[in-house]
Amino acid sequence: MNTNRIAVLPGDGIGPEVMAEGVKVLKALAEADSSFQLEMTSFEWNSDYYLKHGRMMPEDGLTTLKNFDAIFFGALGDRRIPEHIPIWELIMPIRKNFNQYVNLRPIKQLPGVKSPLHTEGPIDFYVFRENAEGEYSNMGGRLYQQMPEEIAIQNTVITKKGVQRLARYAFDYARRNDVTKVVNATKSNAIIHSMGLWDESVKAIAAEYPGIEVEDAYIDALAAHFVQRPESFEVIVASNLFGDILSDLGAALVGGLGLSPSANLNPEGDFPSMFEPVHGSAPDIAGKQAANPIAQIWSAALMLEHLGRKDLSAVVMKAIEQVVASATTLTPDLKGNARTFETGDTIVKQIHQQM
Structure with a gap:
């Protein structure tokens, strides 16, 4: 049984908050389905790393990431450093060196939105x-x-x-x-x-x-x-x-960037593909548990499909749709008052009910 090795890069601002919910969903799936083996390794390559080391990742960062099956990415951006640095020293090197030439972005209106x-x-x-x-x-x-x-x-x-x-x-x-x-x-x-x-x-x-x-x-x-x-x-x-x-x-x-996932794909599988929400690091709400984690979780669904687990991807998407349609634990961007982790917890609960 193959183990899916996932590199996790939480990033800046709200990145770690929404990433925690994406990781929570992946762990819930692994716990519920013994055929889904998962090994996640987190890398704190973000703006704090840049301020300490003068670069966004180690010199051998790409070599390290190449050994993973997929990259689960959060959000980057910090007011303490110029905006182009995280893009051109971390995101672009990954996309270009790993030949992730397809950027797939679903635009889908969920029930209730x-x-x-x-x-x-x-x-x-x-x-x-x-x-x-x-x-x-x-x-x-x-x-x-x-x-x-x-x-x-x-x-x-x-x-x-x-x-x-x-x-x-x-x-x-x-x-x-x-x-x-x-x-x-x-x-x-x-x-x-x-x-x-x-x-x-x-x-x-x-x-x-x-x-x-x-x-x-x-x-x-x-x-x-x-x-x-x-x-x-x-x-x-x-x-x-x-x-x-x-x-x-x-x-x-269809509801804003909080509902917008993306996949950076290397279709041939010569390199790992990368999955990330479209939204930025939103420093104005960072640390407040006010960010919508659905784009990050939806990106996890895209990753699962890419890894050959369309069944688990469908489970995640059904859980997302049920939570959005119920409108009981939505974050402020969707006119709710739930906190980031509460939305994540509700999605996990829906996943357990399905499995």
């Missing part, structure tokens, strides 16, 4: 975001700093291979789930070179999937359609920046 919009039906779609290159590439620089003629150049990196492997993953998902249309987020009418290659690469993959339509949608119009008819989407393929923005907008339509 009202969207701020009037819609014709429930909102339930996936954003497949390119996660290894695109607009978030550390290529460029600044010249003549602090001078009137200062120049900043930030390069976008789009490769045919990078786009096609993401598109293939999204179209495979669409075919498995009987989705008949994939929306391609683009802006090739104005960004003619990088987005031109993006469109061509997506369409080359779409040609391999007869019966699945690909619809090009300019990013500005697509943002408007999110507001006008979000229930009409099922699968969206987007670049790093476009996917980031669209998925946050989508989260706002």
